[in-house]
Amino acid sequence: MEKLYTKDDIIAKAREVANMIANTEEVEFFKRAEEQINENQKVRENIASLKSLQKQAVNFQQYGKEKALKIIEGKIEKIQNEIDAVPIVQEFKQSQFEVNDLLQLVSNTIANSVTDEIIMSTGGNVQRGETGSYVKNTTYNKL
Template sequence: MTFLEEEKQLEQEVEKLLDLLKNHESVQQFQAVRNRAENHPKLKELEAQIKAAQKDAVNFEHYGKPEAQRQAVAEINRLNKEYKSHPLVESYRQSLIEADELLQHVSTMIQKNVNRVIEGEEE
């Protein structure tokens, strides 16, 4: 088998692995939760409120209004807490962790097997 043939075969195997990963339950669940979170009206509203409060805090600092800046920072903290405790955000984080664990596991398996082949333990 030539180098180009081996490379093409390797690319095909990588594509198969990618398809398996894309169709894995944890990856599918993560993508579904991510899509719901990205399109959730309440979360979008909170994101807009956080950005507005951040702009206010920067402007208050620039214009030397420390009390107004403190209030804006307190509002940012309150909004961030509300955002982070939203059930959809919590679900997103959990599904991200699960999908990441799957990818880490697959990466570790590939690395171990490649190392064995390189070291001549397996052919």
């Protein structure tokens, strides 16, 4: 009989995988890029302005001040474009995408592997995605 794992066993392995992910080139690049952004005074000032304008936009929206909201939205877009034009910001966003992509890949791999393990352990058909009990109890297999 195969070993049965506890939730604690699985959580321990998940923490191990998390540690592995946290120590990848993608995450290291992400951290360096974030540090460089935080050291860039112009970007920091633009981010502070952006946050302030976003708060104003929320207030204008709540009070139905459409004209003022449009003006603020234009300013937000201008500052956002200035921030996005900084090369390190572009690199940071790319690294964010890559880290998220890695996390999604790990998540999908786990989900697909669990499904395949269940199907195989019940004597099912992985290609059709059918568990053994489904295969045994459907009429098309008895034809």
